[in-house]
Amino acid sequence: MSKKKNSRKSAFSFIARFIIGGFVVISVGILTWHLYPQQKIVVGCANSISCGKELSGKIENNASGIFHTKKVPPPQISDVLGISKTVLGATLPPGEKHIYVDLARQMLYAYQGKNIVMQTHISSGKWNPTPTGDFTIWIKLRATRMTGGEGADFYDLPNVPYVMYFYNDEVGKGLGYSLHGAYWHNNFGHPMSHGCVNMRITDAEALYNWTEPATDGETTYATDDDPGTKITISGVAPGQ
Amino acid sequence: MVLRHELSTLMYIFLASILCMFTIIWLHQPHPPTSVHLATTALFPTDTPTPTPSPQVTMSSQTSSDGIKELRLKDDGSTFSFTLTDTTTHVGSVIFFQKSGDVSAMSIPFNTFSPANTYFFLQETLNGQTHFLVFNTSGEDFANGQKYLDVTSLFSAFTSDYTISDVTGWGSDSFLYINVKARQGDGKVTYGLDLPSQNFYSVGIYFP
Structure with missing residues (x-):
């Protein structure tokens, strides 16, 4: 017991x-x-000077650009630059559009449903890392001016073509991160930017005409009826 | 004995509390995604698709960033010929050709054209060694009368401390990025070749 x-x-x-x-x-x-x-990861502006101030479209055909102390003539914005009239995925079945950016490989893949419509080299952030995560395009600009850096790193680039700004809860619209064409370097496949995803001009043009919201003039805002295409950015860029 | 039992119980509670605390601290650290989740990883192609070569003739090409120029390589097994075309006028001409033999391979890099299309560069394998050749897009000779500049040979003459591991692309319309590695040790540096002066400059940072 x-x-x-x-x-x-x-x-x-x-x-x-x-x-x-x-x-x-x-x-x-x-x-x-x-x-x-x-x-939370603190993310700075993509372009330290134009950030938040220059998120509107601007075509400046008579301006001159500067990139790392060198003068750079910007492309003249006209229909002449619209070399490719082919719309990505036009012959493929419709499907949800999604862009994937692999920072480790410095590659961009664009999908329409399960079909890949573009695969190309990009240049992500070197002086300021490109943020990772899931994003949405909120505005598309035919061209704009991007300015930033200081000293030998200063750049002032008018007529940056085919700009697709993206955002999420952590990376606000005002920070100015985008996919866009780059006319001042051709070193794609290697980090070269101040945070944005640089592309060949022709690749940026094709993507610009394919992504949502459907392009309507020089400035196109995403709406509830025409929301922006999703972008997933992942990986760690070489050298970071 | 009862006291030891009590002490061991307290110790387990203490250890569990510490573990819980560290787990929460770790969860609250920022952890950026390092790879695309499985559902999409399978969609990432692992290799860039390459054209299936015909038994006799291989073709490849690259366009300039603005789409205005196209450089096409035709390898018929005995000759590498390069045709440069203006896509707006559709006018093209053979800008360079090389007989195969000592040159076993030639290719057009992705970043072949300089940003304003003033120059382009090619890669060739000569006697087992990789060489990078720069041309004027206009087809004109360089100031020294040469049709092209052999970057590999120029760099070897510039310094014996490094060898070229890759020529990646253009930092500007006349500045070519060259990745080099030290002959001794693991050092890696990026140099730039300024085309007008044909001088090499250390960029100061490495472009991996």
């Missing part, structure tokens, strides 16, 4: 300790959760 009593006491003691222990662990967890909040 005494043995039974002892074993019952022992079991009760174990359960009591388990409950008290669990309560202590949960309390420590809740306290830690509140005292050590989740850290």
Whole structure:
């Protein structure tokens, strides 16, 4: 009888300790959760000077550009630049459009449903990393001016062509991250930008005419009826 | 004995609390995605599609960034010939050809054209060694009367401390990026070739 009593006491003691222990662990967890909040990645502007100020379209055919102390003549914006009239995926079945950017390989893949419509080299951020995550295009501009950097790194580039700005909850619209054509370098496949995803002009043009919202003039906003194409950016760029 | 039992229970509770705390701290650290999730990873092609070569003739081409120029390579097994075409006028001409033999392979890199299409560069395998050749898109000779500049030979004459591992593309219309590695050690550097002066400059950062 005494043995039974002892074993019952022992079991009760174990359960009591388990409950008290669990309560202590949960309390420590809740306290830690509140005292050590989740850290968000702080993302800066893609173009440190034009960021937030120049997110509107601007065509400047008589302007001159500067990139890393060198003068760069910008492309003249006219129909002449619309070399390719082919719309990506025109002969393929319709499907959800999605762009994937692989920073490790410096590649961009565009899908229409399960069909790939574009696969090309890009240049992501070198002086300022390109953010990763899932994004949505919110505005498309035929051209705009991008300015940033300082000293030998200063750049002022008018007529940056075929700009597709994207955003998410962490990377706001005002930070100015985009896919766009680049006319000042041809080093695609290697990080070269200040955060944006640089592409060949012809690749950017084809993507610009394919992505949603459907292009309507020099400035096209995404709407509830015509939301922007999704972009997924992942991986770690070489050298970072 | 009861006291030891109590102490061991307290120790387990303490360890569990510490583990819980560190787990929460780790979860609250920023962890950017390092790869696309499985559903989409399978969609990423692993190789760039290459044209299936015919038994006799292989063709490849690259366009300039603005789409205005196209450089096409035709390899018929005995000769590598390069045709440059203006896509707006559809006028093209053979700008360079090389008999195969000592040259076992030639190719057109993705970034072949300079940003304003003033120059383009090719890659060739000569006697087992990789060489990079720069041409004027206009077809004109360089100031020294040469049809093209052999970047590999020029760099070898510039320094013996490094060898070229790759020529990646253009930093500007007249500045070609060259990745080099030290002959001794693991050093890697990016140099730039300024075409007008034919001088090499260390870029100061490495473009991987």
